[in-house]
Amino acid sequence: ETGVTQSPTHLIKTRGQQVTLRCSSQSGHNTVSWYQQALGQGPQFIFQYYREEENGRGNFPPRFSGLQFPNYSSELNVNALELDDSALYLCASSLGGRGQETQYFGPGTRLLVL
Amino acid sequence: GDSVTQMEGPVTLSEEAFLTINCTYTATGYPSLFWYVQYPGEGLQLLLKATKADDKGSNKGFEATYRKETTSFHLEKGSVQVSDSAVYFCALTRFNAGGTSYGKLTFGQGTILTVHP
Numbered sequence: 001e002t003g004v005t006q007s008p009t010h011l012i013k014t015r016g017q018q019v020t021l022r023c024s025s026q027s028g029h030n031t032v033s034w035y036q037q038a039l040g041q042g043p044q045f046i047f048q049y050y051r052e053e054e055n056g057r058g059n060f061p062p063r064f065s066g067l068q069f070p071n072y073s074s075e076l077n078v079n080a081l082e083l084d085d086s087a088l089y090l091c092a093s094s095l096g097g098r099g100q101e102t103q104y105f106g107p108g109t110r111l112l113v114l
Numbered sequence: 115g116d117s118v119t120q121m122e123g124p125v126t127l128s129e130e131a132f133l134t135i136n137c138t139y140t141a142t143g144y145p146s147l148f149w150y151v152q153y154p155g156e157g158l159q160l161l162l163k164a165t166k167a168d169d170k171g172s173n174k175g176f177e178a179t180y181r182k183e184t185t186s187f188h189l190e191k192g193s194v195q196v197s198d199s200a201v202y203f204c205a206l207t208r209f210n211a212g213g214t215s216y217g218k219l220t221f222g223q224g225t226i227l228t229v230h231p
Binding site: 004006033035040041042043044045048056058090092101102103104105106107108 | 118148150156157158159160163203205207218219220221222223224
């Protein structure tokens with residue numbers, strides 16, 4: 001069974017640029033959630049995708065957007081990067097729908113905005 | 115809205131000491147409760163979970179009991195090891211009466227645990 005993978009592992013961008021982060025879900029999982037973890041804090045929910053549709057969004061501006069593909073992998077796009085976007089971005093996959101949903105996390109992408 | 119509050123850290127213990135990390139929550143509906151652990155430079159790993167009141171989650175010597183009356187889910191371990199040094203996060207996800215998840219995990223701020231030999 002393949003776990004959740006993310007790419008790239010590290011990224012450095014400058015303010016105003018755009019970035020795309022990628023996530024491959026665990027085998028058999030159809031739901032992907034994205035979280036932002038600032039240094040020294042708990043992860044904050046950005047949004048979730050279930051079967052290619054957005055299924056809930058946290059308190060993040062529209063310049064944070066996402067996609068889920070038919071194979072259930074996902075992308076997180078951030079436009080017009082700001083210094084405060086520097087964080088660890090975590091992807092989690094789960095088997096969605098009714099019932100219990102345990103989310104399994106990838107290793108994260110560490111983004112630094114200069 | 116939903117929230118999770120963890121005890122202030124960091125926590126520093128000697129090997130074989132008893133560990134308690136307090137966690138309380140605020141949520142409507144029917145939350146499931148989780149403890150995740152984050153080792154340095156890594157993502158989050160699920161440590162244990164409990165899905166209804168009075169359930170006890172356990173894994174690798176860690177335990178936590180879902181207490182609805184005190185809205186708590188404290189993490190305990192009888193004898194910690196140096197390898198337990200990490201950041202521990204308490205989290206919840208909420209389901210409606212029909213059993214459908216609202217999707218997101220709400221995390222506490224994390225508690226840093228350092229265990230010395």
